[in-house]
Amino acid sequence: TKPVNVAELRRMRAAGEKIACLTCYDASFAMLEDRAGVDLILVGDSLGMVIQGGTTTTPVTVADIAYHSRCVAPHLQRAFLVADLPFLSYATLERALDASQRLMQEGGAKMVKLEGGREQASIVEYLAVRGVPVCAHLGLQPQFVHKLGAFKVQGRDDLAAEAMLHDAKVLADAGADLLVLECIPSSLGQRITEISSVPVIGIGAGPHTDGQILVLQDILNISPMVTVGHTPRFVKNYMQGAADIESAIRNYVDEVKSGAYPAPEHGFADAAPAPKALKS
Ligand code: KIV
Ligand code: NA
Secondary structure: OOOOOHHHHHHHHHHOOOEEEEEOOOHHHHHHHHHOOOOEEEEOOOHHHHOOOOOOOOOOOHHHHHHHHHHHHHHOOOOEEEEEOOOOOOOOHHHHHHHHHHHHHHOOOOEEEEEOOHHHHHHHHHHHOOOOOEEEEEEOOHHHHHHHOOOOOOOOOHHHHHHHHHHHHHHHHHOOOEEEEEOOEHHHHHHHHHHOOOOEEEEOOOOOOOEEEEOHHHHOOOOHHHHOOOOOOOOOOOOOOOOOHHHHHHHHHHHHHHOOOOOHHHOEOOOOOOOOOOOO
16 A cells, blocks of 8 residues: 655646545554545544643643544555644744644654644744645634634625635645645535645635645544533544444545535525515
8 A cells, every 4th residue: 555645646747546544643543544544644633632632722732633643654555644833832933843743753644734724834934944744724624713703604794705715726826735624515515625726625725726635533422522412513423333443434535536425405505694574
């Protein structure tokens, strides 16, 4: 088996082969996911929630991501490993470089991911010209939760949508090799994917992106959020009807590949549902 790399991700986009991505934080699941045909594995700062049990990603450190990457990396034969740059670890060029060095050299990651739009272009370029592949993350940016006040759908008005299209272009021009779009209307996910020069992976961004990513614990129906009944609309429980965890992961990969996931009900419409009108 040939390991997936940046060139292979570009080939898949060009060939219209959907890219199946999933988060992972340890060796046991790394082996299962790799064997199940997951193309890209992310050690996400979502580990702040699903591993550490917090309510946001902001307490996660570079050491945390490096540790979990180190647990995952040695067990991948084919999947491409991406690691999240956590909160404030890319606040300056130097910090971004140091953090990326740790995630790649200690963690074994092949790419780092950071949140934000055109304001991150100089950081993306600084890393990219030094051989650090970068994935940019647009739409809902969980590291901004304390400024946003809540996790909600992004890019719903025309101004925000146009800004995001521009961000996608600027970040790819700065050297980003991959784009993640989180929680945006399906129509905007389609437009960004069409204009993008690099592969686009969606989570709650509709069916038109080049690939999909979900949090492992969400598809296994064991994440803290799911357990307390706050299932995001884009999550699908793949344990339903599955004989075991490996077949659940295989079903997810198959459904991403075939386009069966995401279904229309997993996506967001252009406008927020109108508030219930008061009877006159
Ligand atoms: O941290 C994470 O798991 C992520 C994905 C949801 C894209 O950033
Ligand atoms: Na993340």
